[in-house]
Amino acid sequence: DAGITQSPRYKITETGRQVTLMCHQTWSHSYMFWYRQDLGHGLRLIYYSAAADITDKGEVPDGYVVSRSKTENFPLTLESATRSQTSVYFCASSESLGRSSTEAFFGQGTRLTVV
Amino acid sequence: DQQVKQNSPSLSVQEGRISILNCDYTNSMFDYFLWYKKYPAEGPTFLISISSIKDKNEDGRFTVFLNKSAKHLSLHIVPSQPGDSAVYFCAARGSGGSNYKLTFGKGTLLTVNP
Numbered sequence: 001d002a003g004i005t006q007s008p009r010y011k012i013t014e015t016g017r018q019v020t021l022m023c024h025q026t027w028s029h030s031y032m033f034w035y036r037q038d039l040g041h042g043l044r045l046i047y048y049s050a051a052a053d054i055t056d057k058g059e060v061p062d063g064y065v066v067s068r069s070k071t072e073n074f075p076l077t078l079e080s081a082t083r084s085q086t087s088v089y090f091c092a093s094s095e096s097l098g099r100s101s102t103e104a105f106f107g108q109g110t111r112l113t114v115v
Numbered sequence: 116d117q118q119v120k121q122n123s124p125s126l127s128v129q130e131g132r133i134s135i136l137n138c139d140y141t142n143s144m145f146d147y148f149l150w151y152k153k154y155p156a157e158g159p160t161f162l163i164s165i166s167s168i169k170d171k172n173e174d175g176r177f178t179v180f181l182n183k184s185a186k187h188l189s190l191h192i193v194p195s196q197p198g199d200s201a202v203y204f205c206a207a208r209g210s211g212g213s214n215y216k217l218t219f220g221k222g223t224l225l226t227v228n229p
Binding site for chain 2 (some may be wrong): 031033035040041042043044045048050058059090092094103104105106107108109
C-alpha cells in the first residue's frame with residue numbers, strides 16, 4: 001500500500017541493547033524525519049534527512065543514529081538503549097518544500113519501552 | 116528554549132460551539148505554520164496551514180489566523196463536533212537552509228462534549 005509505514009509498532013527492549021526502528025515511504029519524498037513524543041514535551045525532532053546520504057541532527061539526537069542509503073527508507077538506531085528513550089517514535093516524510101509548502105505525512109508510530 | 120508554545124494543555128467545549136486553540140512562537144524566521152491533529156495510537160495528520168504572507172486561511176469548519184506582529188496564531192473550529200476530540204499540535208517551519216524541518220508545540224487536548 002502507498003504511504004509511510006513504521007515497524008515494529010511495539011517493541012520492548014532491555015537497557016544497553018541496540019534496537020533499530022524502521023521507516024519506509026512509497027511516495028519518493030525527498031525529506032524524512034524522526035520525532036519522539038513524550039508527555040509534556042510534544043513532538044521533538046531527533047534527526048532529519050533531505051535526500052539519500054544527507055542527514056542532520058535535530059533537537060534531541062544524542063543516543064541515536066540514522067542512515068539513508070535509499071530514498072524510501074530511513075531507519076533509526078538506538079545504539080545502546082536507555083530508559084529515557086522509552087517513548088513513541090514517529091517517522092514522517094514530505095515533498096520538496098518551496099514557497100507553497102507541503103505538509104509532512106506521519107507514520108502510525110512505534111511505541112518503544114526500554115526496561 | 117521552546118520556539119513554539121501551546122500554553123493550554125487542554126480545552127473542553129460543547130458540541131456545536133466554537134473551539135479556539137492558540138499557539139505562540141518566538142522565532143521571527145518562521146514563515147509557514149501548520150496544525151496537526153492526533154488521535155490516540157495514531158500518527159499526527161495534517162489539518163490546515165498558513166503562510167506568513169497571509170493572515171487567514173479557511174478550510175470548511177477550520178480557520179487559522181496568523182498575527183505576525185504578535186507572533187501568534189490560532190485555530191478556530193466551528194461548529195465543534197465530538198469527532199474533533201483529539202490532541203492538536205501547532206508546528207512552524209523556518210526559512211533558510213534547514214527550512215524543511217518542522218518545530219512542534221507540546222499540543223492541546225481538545226474534548227468536545229456531546
